Amino acid sequence: MSAHHNAGFRRLFETDRLSFGTGFPLTNADESAPDVDAEVRLARRAEELGYDALWARDVPTFWPSFGDAGQTFDVWPWLTRMATATDDVALGTASVVLTLRHPLHVAKAAASVDRLSDGRLVLGVATGDRDPEFPAFDVDPDDRGHLFREAVGLLRTVWAEEFPEADTSWGTLDGDLSVVPEPTTETVPLLPTGHARQTVDWIGDHGDGWLFYHLPESTLESYLDDWRAAAGDKPFAMAMQVDLADDPTADPEHVHQGFRAGTEWFREYVRDLEDAGVDHLLVGLRGDDPERELERFASEVMEPVQATGTDGSDR
Template sequence: MRVGLNLTLQYPPGEDPGRALDDHLRLVDAVRAAGWDSVFVAQHYLSEEMAHLQPLPLLGRLSAVAEGMRLGSGICLLALQHPVDAAEAYATADVLTGGRLVFGAGLGYRELEYDAFAVPKGGRLSRFTDNLDLVKRLWAGEAVDADLPWCRLDGARLSVLPVQRPGPPVWLAANGDKAVARAARIGDAWMINPHASMTTVERQLALFRTARAEAGLAPATDVPLMREVVCAPDRSTAAARARRHLAAKYAVYKDWGQDTVLPEGDRFDADLAELSRDRFAIGDPADCLRTLREWTRRTRTTELLLRVHWAGAPIQEALESVELLSTEVLPYL
């Protein structure tokens, strides 16, 4: 099993973005030195409550400092992109990383983002699937034709191809059951979100595996599991940090409507103690080891992607969490 850092690069509005970047690069340096395997960066637009650096420039920056590590988008909001631009840009990212890129993509859920790009509600899914098909065909070096409202191609070929052939692995984010089944059919893996309860995840993983088998596809070789982790020297410190920062993040997520795309009954309207149960790993190293061991066993995880920092939290707390995880938790998984 590989272990990666889910680096969201969110910071409070008004904070110096250069300082936020420097802090997060310290975090990447810490996990690289500790032997972690990967770093994934996320994407949002117009996130006023939590400012957000964009993933593609970050992947270029990380390719220079995360030597030997796998890098990925977690996720690219592909329906909001032009497929030629996405194919060219992420092919370039694969070159920059020496063929170590994972292309994580998803449909997204924020109305604000779709409105900003003038993507109508009724056409979002088809735009996402069409874009993904075009990106994969362009990466493969095909001469591609397309006649879509947002993209017209006549025998187009990429001039820069990704190092990985026929292209980087495609991990698709999904929340609802239909989206999970779709990810099974058109992706290489389901990028399991960090906010669903593990009971939901376990049920949906069975759905994912069944959908692949019914489509005549081999079982996915990658099972990436994203989780929120607050690891501190003692339980009370971990709980206090989670209340200050993790709870605040999920309050914003609730305002954004993120939990409305989860299956019925999986919502963010509980207090932190209730919300954390079967969802977050919060505690001392023994608590985190016990929780993560159980989750990876239940899911047969191949890549555990941990988020240890949230907007407004001191980076030193995240660095302490990484040290404890690296020395007292991960070696025993």
């Protein structure tokens, strides 16, 4: 593991066990601003229950046709608020839309949150997928691939160098300016999300890991083979929706980006993910009682999986 990986990255990936995170809004209020006090309470509860990360989405505007507004609040002040409410849990973005934000703003904001959280920030980064946002920000969607590459390069440069020189589509740095504060380590860890309009080899070379959406098992296996060939032991994280049935023995039913099933099936499924080589699982928990779902998944799925190896033996 490289020395520059911060506390949040180490929390997720330092051991060989599968780590678990969950995502805002924890109250499932996905079209309007959530109750902040309730979100803070649930964030603290998730940390108490042993979740390793709390993830926030970057959704610049609300497009009703897409179906949600993330946690509504801008990702930087939101994660700063959660940093003050929690102690050790990693704080992640899933994911910052680099094509719609100037990289120098991202560099300063991310380093600030990283500092204010004592190094707990892990930065998922993406190219964006909400079509009306691109004309709203005067960005040609066909430019997303090269804008993403330039943004990643510029973030790495301004975090690593004082008074750097750089000439990109975003502007020119001629050595007179420096971006402060610096992150707690050499770089805030970057996890490209999805393909980000890049090759797997590029993501393996330029990312600290790969964050992907839920994949069918056969597809996941081939993706992981490609990832290991390109990136070696760099981590692979996957996000999925989890709807826990009341009957713990219930068979699985597909839902968008995940499953509805009983906890017995989820335990075996998650063990299979760990055995396949998934390093972190970001679960979006559905249900009318968010705290109950956090507790059920932790006690009936997460804890048993972490307590045993993939062969069922005690760790």
